[in-house]
Amino acid sequence: MSESKAGGEPIVRLSSVTFQYDGKSVLEQIDFTLHKGDFCGIVGPNGSGKSTLLKLILGLLVPKQGTVELFGKPLSKFREWSKIGYVAQQAAHGTGGFPATVREVVLSGLTGKVGLFRWFTKEHKRHAEEVITRVGLGEKIDAHIGTLSGGQRQRVFIARALVAQPELLILDEPTVGVDQESIEQFYRLLRTLKDESGLTMMIVSHDVGVMSQWVNKVACLQQRLHFHGSSDEFARAEEQILKRMYGDSIRLLTHHH
């Protein structure tokens, strides 16, 4: 029912995808479709393969079995990477010492789109400034990124992902290390982006409570896809689903010991 309501064309499609790492199975038989306009939250315990799923979609990893399609094309033939914006998991940490301003980091989001041997034009620079203002960092545009708070730095990375005007935005644990107030602000920003430009989004978060209030689709992952539907359906069956997933993992642990 939810599939037909979404109606949009499929942006991401995984068909019976299996992935192993060092001989250990991380993902098994994943069938997953993301339609245009979806705002999908991926939920699952630590080590359930959430980040792996994103990396498979981004082409950073190659599935052992099954196929990944982006915008209707098989991954191996897909070249329009500027259609996809990516905000990585540790993005809010670690890069503080790097000598760069907000402006420089956000502009780097255009590198792939502009292409080799070309310089950024005035147009590109003005667009980057607009995006920086839009995420609320207008006053910090020439600040060293090391001087920003965790929440502000997170918005820099979102601006970098948005500057190439992607159609799909993929966020991996974007709220880790970000204070409560900024998290609220952050989701409101995502909602605005979705409403204004019809952005399709996929977000991985361990904070199910907060996330499920904002998304319209939920996928529960624990090696396999345990649930894939609308957030309303998820809300109705949440307790059962989570008990099944986390309960399974607890049973597995006791088996080992």
Place this chain on the structure above:
Amino acid sequence: MLADWWQYDFLRYTLFSGILIGLICPVLGTFLIVRRLSMMADGLSHVTLSGVAAGMLLSKKVVIFNSVNPLFFGMLFSVLGSLFIERLRKVYRAYQDLAIPITLSAGLGLFTVLISVVDGFNADLYAYLFGKIVTVTEEDLYALIGVAVAVLITVLLIYKELFTVSFDEEFARVSGVSHRWINLWFTVLVALTIAASMRIVGVLLISALITLPVAASLQLARSFRQAILFAILFAEVAVLSGLYLAYWLDWASGGTIVLAAVLILLAVLATKRIKVMVAR
């Protein structure tokens, strides 16, 4: 004293070479350091050294290599060494910094064996190790000009790619930036720069000129562009004052330049400390 620098050819060559090295070493150094690859210069300089020794041996034993500048063998070895490092980095994905000590040891091992065959240490070798003004030839200068032009054109043409890959390699891959070719070409340029800079600062001290000016610049820079510009400024001051002092006092040029760079770094750190104290 200053007039000497224009009167004598070798001093003019030295001066021009010094200015070029002071330009390209900190530029490449900035990218290397932010990528946590500052040891790369050390690894490659030792490989270059083995190349120079091999060149000396060949020019002694094989007639057709008689007049070939050992510098070119140094360049060849250095480039091969850089490709070797890139390969090793793929083999040891989880321990990428292991690639450099492996390459360094291989280079140093080969070097010591080769010099034992060439009848030990001679004055020529000393110049390659520590840098010596009077040994700079016209040919050395032309080789360096070639490398410097390649470095500057590259940085001008693919600055945005170099920045994007250095800042966040995963993001670069995801946004379709051809990181593999950029990494490879960049490493080759570092290898060539090290080989071409040897005569001035010497193989053992080249990595100092790649890292020290950048270390000072990182203390002050607010943007990446500033980091590069400050690093160039500090490197040029170190090279020019070091060369002048070395000629005047008859010191080893490489060591004098590096000491000047160390002094600049200390001065920057001290200034920053004082500023913080005053602000309190």
